[in-house]
Amino acid sequence: MLFGVLQFPGSCDDLDALRAARRVGDAELIWHRDRDLKGADAIIVPGGFSYGDYLRAGAIARFSEAMESVISFAEQGGLVLGICNGFQVLCEAGLLPGALLPNANRHFTFRQLELEILSAGGPFTRACSLGERLSIPVKHAWGRYYADDRTLRAMDEGGQLVLRYAPGQNFNGSAHDIAGVCNERGNVFGLMPHPEHAVDELIGGSADGLRIFESMRMTVEAVNA
Amino acid sequence: MALQDRRARVRARVLIRPKAGILDPQGAAVERALPALGFANVANVHVGRLVELDVEDAAQLEPMCQKLLANPLVEDYEVQLLDPNS
Numbered sequence: 001m002l003f004g005v006l007q008f009p010g011s012c013d014d015l016d017a018l019r020a021a022r023r024v025g026d027a028e029l030i031w032h033r034d035r036d037l038k039g040a041d042a043i044i045v046p047g048g049f050s051y052g053d054y055l056r057a058g059a060i061a062r063f064s065e066a067m068e069s070v071i072s073f074a075e076q077g078g079l080v081l082g083i084c085n086g087f088q089v090l091c092e093a094g095l096l097p098g099a100l101l102p103n104a105n106r107h108f109t110f111r112q113l114e115l116e117i118l119s120a121g122g123p124f125t126r127a128c129s130l131g132e133r134l135s136i137p138v139k140h141a142w143g144r145y146y147a148d149d150r151t152l153r154a155m156d157e158g159g160q161l162v163l164r165y166a167p168g169q170n171f172n173g174s175a176h177d178i179a180g181v182c183n184e185r186g187n188v189f190g191l192m193p194h195p196e197h198a199v200d201e202l203i204g205g206s207a208d209g210l211r212i213f214e215s216m217r218m219t220v221e222a223v224n225a
Numbered sequence: 226m227a228l229q230d231r232r233a234r235v236r237a238r239v240l241i242r243p244k245a246g247i248l249d250p251q252g253a254a255v256e257r258a259l260p261a262l263g264f265a266n267v268a269n270v271h272v273g274r275l276v277e278l279d280v281e282d283a284a285q286l287e288p289m290c291q292k293l294l295a296n297p298l299v300e301d302y303e304v305q306l307l308d309p310n311s
Contacts, residue, residue, distance in 0.1 A: 055274075056296055063293075092296070099299045101243075106250045146247065146299060173248060 001025035001217050004040030006070070006086075008032045008061050013047035013196060017083065020196035023210055024217045032064040041220040042079035043070050045086030047139075047194060057100065057142050058088035067093060079123055079216055080188045084140055087180075087190030095188045096181060097155065098147030103140070104173025110139040112205045114166035115179050115193060119159045122182065124189040126215040133166060134208035136193040138179075143192040145174035145181070152176060158184055163191055234279045236307040237286055241295045242273035273300075 003021035007014045007029045014029065021027035021044060028038050032050075037043065050061035061067060067089065074080045074095050082090035090096045103109060112135060120130040128134070147155065152175055155161055163180030164170075170177040172192070180191030195209030243249040251272035259267045276294055280286060286304045295302040 055293070059293060059296070099296055101247065101299060102250045104248055104250060106254055144248070148298075 001042075001220050002038070002040045003027040003042050003044055003213075003216075004030045004037050005044045005046055006030050006032060006066050007046070008048070008050035008064065010050045010052050011046050011048035011085070013083065013085075013194065016194075017044045017046040017196040020199045020209065020213055023199055024213045030066055032061070032066045035065045035069045037066075037069050037073060041224075042081065042216050043073060044196075045070070045080065045082040045089050046196070047084030047086060050085055050089060053085075053142075056088075056092070057085060058090075058092040061085075061089045062092040071095065074183075074188050077185065077187050079219060081124065081212070081216065082188075082190035083194055083196060084143070084192055087192055088142065090188060090190045096183055096190045097151050097160075098145055098181065100142050100192070101144040101146050102142050103144055103171070105171050108139070108141040109171055110137065111171075112137045113169050113171075113179075113193060115163050116166050117162070118164055119162045119182075122159070122162065122186050122189075122215075123219040124182065124212055124215050125162060126218045127211045128215065134163075134195075134198075134211065135206040136195055136198045136209050137205060138171075138193045140172070140192055143172045143174065145172075145178040145192070147175060155181060159186075160184065162189060163193075234281055235283045236279055237277070237283065238305045238307055239276040239278070239286070239290060239294055240273060240303045240305070241276070241290075242301050242303075243271060244299055244301055247299055 005018045018027045088100045115134045117128045117132045164177040182189045195212040198204040198209030252270045256270035290302045
């Protein structure tokens, strides 16, 4: 099982994502100018401030050479995980519905949060159960998930709302407390919280984030078996 | 003047705004700051972006906005062509 972790100028959580992925499999960095995904079984688009977040978060990274390959990879059913800025990049790329807007609380916010699994057993939540809570940190200024009502209804019916902030913890004003969503096919998942920062109880507040990476490994191994 | 500089260029300005009805925390922050400075009776403050550019083909402006300059899902944009002599 090989994870490919993209690296843009301005990425800052790429090495944590690499380290987290290496807890469950092999992982390699992929530079943004590189079209070759190195035969990766799954791609992680990491957090940070790709291209300085100029224009809009993710707007420029979305057109990078590596992302062109990631878009084809996703269209062929490959697993793609976007974390924080990576989530913003996937929305800009049209791989996920909706957009991320400035936090309603007007602050860059960094805190450990409780998240609820709304859709278990999918490619990114195989190791989780429905309604289960994960303790994972968030750190962002642009994390307010927005999609129009019709899109949100369709996503809800299609099981695309994967993760939400636990009651009372939606600090950024996201629609329906949404913290993470997947595409219709279920092979692309984006979330604002940082599972890669919660892989070690000693320094991450919990090791709950590992469940996402573990789920991806299980999914890839089930396909390859 | 070099030949290539004589090709007709259009100066354009693209104004990008948060869509009406979508919460605009930047606008709200400015709206709150103004009365604190003594500017009373300010309402409906919104903060957007301004992109100015020279193009040879003004027909490219619309697809540029759709593809990169704005996110039409959450932003409205307005293209203004400027008089090059002004």
